[in-house]
Amino acid sequence: MKAVLVDGYIDEPAAFGVSPYISPKIRLLAGILFRAGYEVEYHTIDDVRKKELWEAFRGHQILVVHGGITTPGRYVGGNPVTLNDIKKLLSGNKEPQKIICGPIALGYSLKGGTKAMNVELSEVDALLSHELQLADFLGLELKGSRYEILNELYPIGARIVPQHPRYPDVMIEFDISSGCERSDGYCSFCTESLLYGKFESRDLRGIERELRALKDVGVKALRFGRSANVVAYGYNRDVGKPDPEAVENLFRLATEILKPEVLHIDNGNPIFIAQYPEESRKILETIARYDTPGDIISFGVESFDETVRRLNNLGGSAEDILKAIEIVNEIGAFRVDGVPKLLPGINLLYGLPGHSKETFKIDRAYLKKIYDNDWLIRRLNIRQVMIFEGTPLSHQVLPKFSKKAFIKHKETIRKEFDTPMLKKVFPVGAILRKVIPEYTQGDITFGRPLGTYPILVGSPVKFESPTDMVVIGHGIRSITAIPVNADLNSLSLRELTFLPGIGKNRATMLVLNRPFKNWEELVNLLEQETVNNLKKLRLQIGGKTDCLKSR
Structure with missing residues (x-):
């Protein structure tokens, strides 16, 4: 059949x-x-x-x-x-x-x-x-609890992974828990409780069985994304505290079995972290020890406006969210090859009950606080709410919503927050491992690494397979990069113009004076600062790299 x-x-x-x-x-x-x-x-x-x-x-x-x-x-x-x-x-x-x-x-x-x-x-x-x-x-009789059944079926279903058209460059979204850990009700719009009910963590024996099945089919990238709050893995409402040991066992198991090239997470509840700071710190330290660079813990902030938070049962306060952002930065903002290990992401949602013109101002004010405190945010998602039958929101009266004001709000945030933050997170000289080409526009090849909300990378240097890339510039929500160890003597005139501090005139001068034997020869043509900036880019001259690492 x-x-x-x-x-x-x-x-x-x-x-x-x-x-x-x-x-x-x-x-x-x-x-x-x-x-x-x-x-x-x-x-x-x-x-x-x-x-x-x-x-x-x-x-x-x-x-x-x-x-x-x-x-x-x-x-x-x-x-x-x-x-x-x-x-x-x-x-x-x-x-x-x-x-x-x-x-x-x-x-x-x-x-x-x-x-x-x-x-x-x-x-x-x-x-x-x-x-x-x-x-x-299909008339198939399955016995046991929900996760007992899933623990049997997930490993069997792993066999289809090699049929994915992008295999082996695929990212496995992995199930570690379902439902929401909150006991004070759920957010007005959320479908998590609608689809999955009360919170439940998956047992380690079932997780281990699936991990081994995934290893057998060649999986190399994994995300603990099928979870509303990864920090709550192992959480028992009756005990009333997070379980750092359970999270430690989970990440150690995944690392030992798969030895993944990419190990990331997705969702975390900032209110939960602020409510249990001591245990959450231990859990975040575990995640930052085992995960791979560029990881994001996504915070469903939705709104900093306390009126919106109250009317939609978002829980906690805006100050709780700032506390959670601070904690994640303290633990996860250290860098590997110039890329932060683990940072918060923020989701903002508009069109909810209580939304007003002031909501836009309040959200921008809190984003400014985050920026001024020098906390890093890996990505900011701004969306309009979707309404599903069965959620509390489907029975509420929604406010009038100005699409024009929403678009203007997004544009302002991109200018004042997104682009400056991007430069902080991915400085010139930072390295992104195994960027996979996605498509080409004109002379620019665009690609992304595997991971949680992977950054879009545009390169003036064509590449056709997963390639380590070094950041040379920034767009609005993307970065410009070239392959690590690109040879300054081989880059074309067009490609040279993209290098920071070069431009068309200097690029022409470089082409006319090539080949160079060493970096010292460049000092005779360019300012020392420009040469230092080029050294950050992991460029080769005469087969040698003399790089100055980004902070």
């Missing part, structure tokens, strides 16, 4: 699956299909579009399309499935049983500021909001 699994990508508050990420839900569905006796063929929706596979699955018995966006974003690695995509797949493949699965069953929308609409497709045999419902549909 043959089944095809089409990955339409997910983006939830605590789960991500847009290429090159592979969500745990995809591996769960594959595990169910394998367990039911099917031979499983796996495609991303981008692969279907690129190869025109709209009618390619007529000979299969089962067609499963999985996807759904509940937190809007912009994506470089792939474009989430649309209703038109689904309709084309359904109409082009009449023979197999057709199943639509995932958050899309709760409602469909691809952008913020909208209410998700119900999905109505007459050709579908089943519309499933929870992946385990596929087992019921």
